[in-house]
Amino acid sequence: MPDPTPSTSRRDFLKLTWAFFGAAAAVETAGIFITYLQPRLAEGEFGSIINAGLVDDFPPNSVTHLTNGRFYIVRLADGGFLSIYHRCTHLGCTVPWDETQQKFICPCHSSEFDRQGLVTNPPAPRPLDLFKVSIVDGSVMVDTAVPIQRQSYETAQVIYP
Numbered sequence: 001m002p003d004p005t006p007s008t009s010r011r012d013f014l015k016l017t018w019a020f021f022g023a024a025a026a027v028e029t030a031g032i033f034i035t036y037l038q039p040r041l042a043e044g045e046f047g048s049i050i051n052a053g054l055v056d057d058f059p060p061n062s063v064t065h066l067t068n069g070r071f072y073i074v075r076l077a078d079g080g081f082l083s084i085y086h087r088c089t090h091l092g093c094t095v096p097w098d099e100t101q102q103k104f105i106c107p108c109h110s111s112e113f114d115r116q117g118l119v120t121n122p123p124a125p126r127p128l129d130l131f132k133v134s135i136v137d138g139s140v141m142v143d144t145a146v147p148i149q150r151q152s153y154e155t156a157q158v159i160y161p
């Protein structure tokens with residue numbers, strides 16, 4: 001009668017090998033599936049880094065709304081740039097810039113904000129959020145991935161070309 005031990009051992013080895021490759025295939029399939037489900041941002045869409053235009057497209061003392069990016073480019077009188085999220089910090093309405101009155105006025109509950117986005121009339125609890133601005137090869141780039149909350153206006157928020 002033959003000894004069953006070597007045969008059992010070989011069978012166990014094959015089982016383990018198949019289990020290993022099966023687990024590896026399952027992990028790889030799960031990774032592909034998760035990657036497939038990730039939202040993809042097209043260049044220039046809200047949530048990505050957006051090229052707002054050339055520095056010279058924005059005259060000093062101007063406010064320009066880029067609706068696809070959901071932000072304003074505010075160029076201050078001294079040439080500095082701010083990028084202000086157009087979402088009201090009260091309950092999230094889109095806040096238009098009133099060129100005549102030179103301020104942001106929320107249509108929902110009348111919060112008002114100055115050119116730098118500071119609250120001049122509540123109920124908004126804090127200034128309008130910012131997006132990170134950088135100047136790259138003469139273009140104004142705005143990173144809309146993460147709004148930057150703030151409690152005040154500081155000159156360090158301003159980016160100069």
Ligand code: FES
Nearest residue numbers: 088090091106109
């Ligand atoms: S949502 Fe803007 S004031 Fe209420």
